[in-house]
Amino acid sequence: MFNDTLASAASSASSASSAASGSGDPAARRKDSLGCLSSQLQHDVELDTGEFRFYRKCTRDSDTNPVVMDGSDRGVLIGVSLKAGHRRRIYSQHRWATHEFDRDSVYVRNFADDYRAELLGGFDFVLIELSRAFVSDTCHERGGSGLAHIATVAGRKDPVLGHLAQVLALTLGAQNSAQTSASPLFIEQLGVTIGTHLFDRYGAPARGPEHGSRRLSALQEARAKDMLLARSQGNVSLEDIASACNLSRSYFIRAFRETTQRTPHQWLLERRVEEARELLKRSDRSLSEIAIACGFSDQSHFTRTFSQLVGTPPGHWRRQAKR
CATH class of the missing domain: 2.60.120.10 (Jelly Rolls)
Known part of the structure; x- marks a missing residue:
């Protein structure tokens, strides 16, 4: 679309x-x-x-x-x-x-x-x-x-x-x-x-009732994370996730951020990097293969995101981890 x-x-x-x-x-x-x-x-x-x-x-x-x-x-x-x-x-x-x-x-x-x-x-x-x-x-x-x-x-x-x-x-x-x-x-x-x-x-x-803390319930949080991870290989829709939690899209994003201290996009990137670290440590797959397996668009996107979150490129991190 x-x-x-x-x-x-x-x-x-x-x-x-x-x-x-x-x-x-x-x-x-x-x-x-x-x-x-x-x-x-x-x-x-x-x-x-x-x-x-x-x-x-x-x-x-x-x-x-x-x-x-x-x-x-x-x-x-x-x-x-x-x-x-x-x-x-x-x-x-x-x-x-x-x-x-x-x-x-x-x-x-x-x-x-x-x-x-x-x-x-x-x-x-x-x-x-x-x-x-x-x-x-x-x-x-x-x-x-x-x-x-x-x-x-x-x-x-x-x-x-x-x-x-x-x-x-x-x-x-x-x-x-x-x-x-x-x-x-x-x-x-x-x-x-x-x-x-x-x-x-x-x-x-406008004047109206005050809203307190906007956090996801334990069930909503688990459901949202499961949907993000289950569809991490493709294009995930916030509309679908919010609907599954019986929330509007804008309310869901604010509640997810207050609950996890991350936006859904940031949270998903961190989970992808965690998965990549395991594959880097325990397998000999190439960086491009790991990038695709973990849901990154290509090796360049994987390297850039990994370096930002971990502080070192994935190839260097792998060499250090396997010493």
Whole structure:
């Protein structure tokens, strides 16, 4: 699903580029799902995971691009600028206001509101769309009765989102160029992390019952770990694990972290490295064979992860262990 979506988005961008050569062609005026002219986009990548949609949008020139979108039930959009020099005029509260975007500047808008803007100059953005279901579930989990308000933001510097956007840009680039793909587990957790930061910084909590410690029960913890390990060779779905624990995906990730002091992805990597150490110590299998047997995408990924967690490359560790 991930790669198919990206391939489709890349194909759309290529078609839009061809259409732009004929100024009278209606296809040259086609808008994408965020209201931008597709023909003006140099990079147009989309990754849909269900509760989240991730985008990379980069213009090929500095033409003014008007955006007009009616309100909808799509949720919340966060845009993070990857470079300086972009400006946009946004119509709000019966007046126009111009906002400057430096690197790591963000905008946040609710799809429920009508949106009217003029995009001035070139831009390079990573965007994260949080579905209405994710927003609703997270609001109720945090405040009992939801969030009273998520601030509308334009041009505000946010180094945390800036850092996460850089990671996301690399992830989208790797997926789109058929390099080693990031795991769906990692991508889902990235979406939850961004959503959590959104609510922490820009959400005003409604009054509601206080929540105490959010930990998995012993049964939920065992079930989650069993599912992670059982499917460690393939793409594991957080949605499936959370559903088996009768929790939403975002609540499950927070509860798993509070219970184990690790995210599901971190916990799984540590278990894979533990298994690899046993194989390194007790067998003569090659590093590439051990990498695949323990669920790593390739030997390079195995060596990098092992070195980060253990402090030494697996080949060196094996020689030391067998002395």
